[in-house]
Amino acid sequence: MNIRSPIVSVLGHVDHGKTTLLDYIRGSTIASREAGGITQHIGATEIPIETISDICGPLIDKLSIADTIPGLFFIDTPGHAAFTSLRKRGGALADLAILIVDINEGFKPQTLEALNILKMYKTPFIVATNKVDKLFGWDSIENASFTESFKSQAPSVQQDLEMKVYEVVGRLHEAGFQSERFDRVSDFASQIAIVPISAKTGEGVIELITMLLGLAQKYLTSQLAIHKDAPAKGTVLEVKEEVGLGTTIDAIIYDGVLKTNDEIALMVPGDVITTKIRSILKPRPLNEIRDSKNKFEKIDQVTAAAGVKIAAPHLDNVISGSPLQVLNDKEDVKEQILKEIDDVTIDTEDRGVLVKADTLGSLEAIVSLLTDLKVPIRSADIGDVSKRDVINGQIASEENDEDGVIFAFNVSVHPQVREDLEESDVKLFEGEVIYQLTEDYSIWIKEKKEAERKAYLDAIIKPGKIFSIPKLIFRQSKPAICGIEVLSGTIKPGYPLINANGHPVGKIASMEDNGESLQFISRGQKVAMAIDNAIAGKDFEEGDELYIDIPENHYKVLNREFKDKLSEDELQTLDEFVEIKRRNDPDWGKLGLFE
Structure with a gap:
């Protein structure tokens, strides 16, 4: 052996x-x-x-x-x-x-x-x-x-x-x-x-x-x-131009023997090509493929394991990291390489993110990490980010904004493509560390969900209480205008109000302080408030405490998902508000049998 x-x-x-x-x-x-x-x-x-x-x-x-x-x-x-x-x-x-x-x-x-x-x-x-x-x-x-x-x-x-x-x-x-x-x-x-x-x-x-x-x-x-005498099998490390040689490949031969004039099969985007070896160059032991100080020696053949430089025609589009195999009468080598490519299982789905990478192996690695994160993948290809990728990413984004993502590992993005990206809703994650790409994506998703949660929370009417300051009724009705102080919560125009007995008072039309219109006010602020559909002296009195009238469906969401976001004074006001509501309807806002 x-x-x-x-x-x-x-x-x-x-x-x-x-x-x-x-x-x-x-x-x-x-x-x-x-x-x-x-x-x-x-x-x-x-x-x-x-x-x-x-x-x-x-x-x-x-x-x-x-x-x-x-x-x-x-x-x-x-x-x-x-x-x-x-x-x-x-x-x-x-x-x-x-x-x-x-x-x-x-x-x-x-x-x-x-x-x-x-x-x-x-x-x-x-x-x-x-x-x-x-x-x-x-x-x-x-x-x-x-x-x-x-x-x-x-x-x-x-x-x-x-x-x-x-x-x-x-x-x-x-x-x-x-x-x-x-x-x-x-x-x-x-x-x-x-x-x-x-x-x-x-x-x-x-x-x-x-x-x-x-x-x-x-x-x-x-x-x-x-198999010392078998046709060689190897892996392409790099494809590069060499003065006097043209396009060459650096390769590792891990099995068999490689000879000058051997016909080899190599992978290019979407296909397998064959070419004949013109020359094999090998560094001496203890020298290194990159080391230009010592010239390579030209050899007729080499046996695994070995690192060699190969000069041959038609190498320009060969993919780094792809297989290299010598053609022979006993095997369908091209079919084997195609099968090897297929063996890198990249299951794509009808929806999901797009992945672009420089080599077959790095593509497989990114896909593996994304699969572990349970991220669906719409497409996964070798090569630079193209205009078509941006179009596909935009389509994915319109279906699900979390899918409007392109992962670009160690590949180029043309300046025109960058412009297209900036005008689209597609998020690009690019770099040379696979782990960092997936980390950045996870952080982005977390921040996105937090922003969505915040927007959802902002849309929910939250607890608040105001105090009608005595002797500061400026207009009795159409709308009623009075001076108020915020006792708890954040108060916004459009919020409905009830009194301590649970009776509707009206809806906040506007709030002003020294002539400046305000979009929200918080605990401790004293302002002038206009209340639509309210009559001072009938619907509320000077010195009354008024509560924001939280819709029942808003309360259920608030109680189930966002209670931890409320301050102590908001929680206390919420308890008072629920007690007022349940005097008239004992089941108001209850989530189920075991509340």
Whole structure:
């Protein structure tokens, strides 16, 4: 049986140390040359077992794996990209993952996103709590194991690290994972190992790599079996222009052998194309696909697992994250790729939101998270946001305003399309963090429901009481005008009034203070009030307390849904008002038999 290197995805929040870790392992300086120190492109690095043995020394000898696992193959994803954009038949491309968490900053939005993705694909992973060298008082020992370095620290520093590790344990527990520091794990099948490291000094990296190899040896041997002479299968990482080569693709080959002049099938929007390989370029071990300092070597063939650059015609519209497969006589490869696309189950409904994403895998990830939130999906496609999407979003909005939403993950929105969006009722959620998109959507929905609830509450007539100030009757009728003081609640024009006996008084026509017309008045205010259909001296007297006459259906809604929104004086007035009403009708406003 031929065994390939496990494919390891390195995930984590931006600037938590993903590339720095790989730099330490391969002894390169990729991170320092990246813009702002942040990984800008998807890359892959092959680490042979000989290099791993040099790094880990005697610790790795205990695993006895030199003859079984040829090394480790790392995928270094950008901080903003979920590794689900890298797929193979049956799920995620990665066999294992390292989730890097800055031990001092803890969990961030992209950390939580990565956890959701790992959970969705059931990918085994190890948590590396990075930057232990930044702990206050930490005394670094270059290239040491964590065990050696930890023993040499002051007790207060050890305690600080323990507290921070258990904060991570707690956050993982909230996300549904059991975990423990790696040297205390009792069952690697059910517990996530947490390895404290410094990607800068190398502390703990020995244990991290050893844990990866140990997991691969124990749980993934059958998964790593490859058909060494079979036609290659792989995944497209990136499509880009190269001087002298034209449009090329960077790809991971995870099974079989790829040769120059092989005819390969690739996915483009809505179809599968075939093209013939002109040349295969491969970085040497410990070099990296993005590293332009060392030119690629041209090779005739390559066996999985490998990262390669492929030059061939007609690559312009190939979709990143999509399958790559060599045509052969034994299989209908085009049909297989179409089936693989269909296997990414995206059930759409007659109503719901629209989803646009850059790759098949990220589309699947967003759809999965939205499905968990029970958000219906009207359409889900790869590609930039178009005018048609805005039109469809507007139609959805007119049917249900919560459906008038477009999720745009890592795709472009043309300026003209933005103008169309601004003139529509469609809400756009765009960004490069899937978790953040769904979080923002949830907040928007919550705020929307709160606004609707507030508008509903504003339309409900609420309790209020006024006092007719003695000797301030300005007109007796048509309308009656008197001076009043608000005893409780908020009073508005149009509200009907009753007296303390429950008899109708009239309807508030207007309210004025020093000649200024008022739309509402509150407790403590004294104003002149005009009351339609009321006669002073007949319907009410000077010194009377008058109540807002709440309609019975308004009272039931208020009592059932909004009582917690009333102030103490409003609640007291409501009790007085209900007592007045029930003197004449004992069942007034009752919600049911058990009130």
